[in-house]
Amino acid sequence: AQTVTQSQPEMSVQEAETVTLSCTYDTSENNYYLFWYKQPPSRQMILVIRQEAYKQQNATENRFSVNFQKAAKSFSLKISDSQLGDTAMYFCAFMNRGGSQGNLIFGKGTKLSVKP
């Protein structure tokens, strides 16, 4: 069974600085997706970034980028130029592409606080 581990329950960063959130996963599959979702106080789950395991190039979306290390089964999220609106829970998630179910396996989340 796949598992996703986020080892940092809480983190804080000063506005405009850079922060990295860690995620590791365990799987025997070779073809999968990895995601980062953001959940602000509004509770809405918002997709931040997606990475296909077969792609070596790290995904980037504006200020958000990932460091995908497939052999190490590591998938960290870097947020550059942090903004107050980045304050949220961040969830790392795994999806097996070969499975018929297609459900997401989530980590327990990292609470990020951006301080002015």
Next chain:
Amino acid sequence: DAGITQSPRHKVTETGTPVTLRCHQTENHRYMYWYRQDPGHGLRLIHYSYGVKDTDKGEVSDGYSVSRSKTEDFLLTLESATSSQTSVYFCAISEAGGYTDTQYFGPGTRLTVL
């Protein structure tokens, strides 16, 4: 934003009563999912649907049933609510299931069982 709505958004009920949560989508996506979110657990899959009248169990399906009579609606029913089912419930949709697509989430329903 994906067109997903959930109703009700908040509900307080008593132990032993039946509860139905509704997820409605306007995207005509094939796959729909119900997750629950609890502190310390992240989100966990309850049930999912891969088409009209086609559903299957997820990781935490005990005490829940689902139905999908139309593409746009996916209902989650707690036949006899218990306090352990107090949680935030999220519906999600995706176009192609586990093979290619991303899941997009509804706004969530906070359910309290007293």
